[in-house]
Amino acid sequence: MEINSYILKPGHEMIPFKTYADFVNVNDIGKLLEVEKDLDNFYLDGVIEIKTNDQTLLELNDWDLVDQLWSYILNIIEEYNINGESEVYFPDSPNKIKIKRMYNDYLMFSIVTDKERKIIINKNEIFGILLKKAKDFFSSISVLKDYKDGSLKEIERVEKIAGDTLEADYNREY
Numbered sequence: 001m002e003i004n005s006y007i008l009k010p011g012h013e014m015i016p017f018k019t020y021a022d023f024v025n026v027n028d029i030g031k032l033l034e035v036e037k038d039l040d041n042f043y044l045d046g047v048i049e050i051k052t053n054d055q056t057l058l059e060l061n062d063w064d065l066v067d068q069l070w071s072y073i074l075n076i077i078e079e080y081n082i083n084g085e086s087e088v089y090f091p092d093s094p095n096k097i098k099i100k101r102m103y104n105d106y107l108m109f110s111i112v113t114d115k116e117r118k119i120i121i122n123k124n125e126i127f128g129i130l131l132k133k134a135k136d137f138f139s140s141i142s143v144l145k146d147y148k149d150g151s152l153k154e155i156e157r158v159e160k161i162a163g164d165t166l167e168a169d170y171n172r173e174y
Contacts, residue, residue: 001052001126003133005070005140008045008063010038018060023047026140033143041146048073048133050111050120057111065091067141070134071154073097077127077161080107099126124166130160 004022009101015022023046024031040088046066054098068091075124079086087098096112109126135158142151 001121001129003051003052003129004049004135006047006049006060006063007032007035007039007066007141008047009035010040013045016033017049018047018063020060022058023060026137029140029143032140036144039146043168044068044141044147054118057109057117057119058113059064062090062095062111062113064095066137067147067150068092070137073130074134074154074157074161077130081165103171127165129158131166133159134158 005026007022007026008018008023012018012022015062024035026046038120043065044067045063046064047060048066048069049060072088072091074088076088076097076099080101084101085099087096089096098108098110098112100108101123102108104155105123106120107118107123108118109127110116135155136156138154141147143153
């Protein structure tokens with residue numbers, strides 16, 4: 001599974017079909033700092049791109065408020081740990097993420113946009129990579145002055161959820 005986070009470049013919101021040229025990869029700190037002065041202080045548009053070997057679950061045109069979406073993903077992991085299932089709508093669109101316990105240590109992870117795309121996957125594998133990528137995301141955007149404090153709180157939250165959730169080490173490379 002491959003998960004990448006991108007920030008939508010300011011001024012690219014009205015372009016109907018997005019390409020990588022419309023985004024800054026959050027791992028590119030230099031580019032993030034270049035666009036920082038033009039970013040909205042409260043609404044950070046971007047996308048979480050999620051691909052498996054055989055399908056794309058989230059793509060560039062599924063962009064939304066990316067920092068809030070990562071927080072929502074943390075929420076559904078917490079809720080799943082309590083109820084064995086959870087779902088959440090994206091912050092600013094009708095898209096939805098759902099997770100539901102299936103059998104043993106497996107769950108169904110689905111994303112509903114214009115269609116529903118789903119996979120059956122080991123809980124520790126999906127939660128491990130989601131928590132790792134959430135931590136990476138918040139670590140990267142913590143260089144942006146308007147997002148530093150909130151990002152550091154979310155990193156602490158990721159650590160707590162990982163400790164409460166995972167049997168495996170989520171720090172391994174994916």
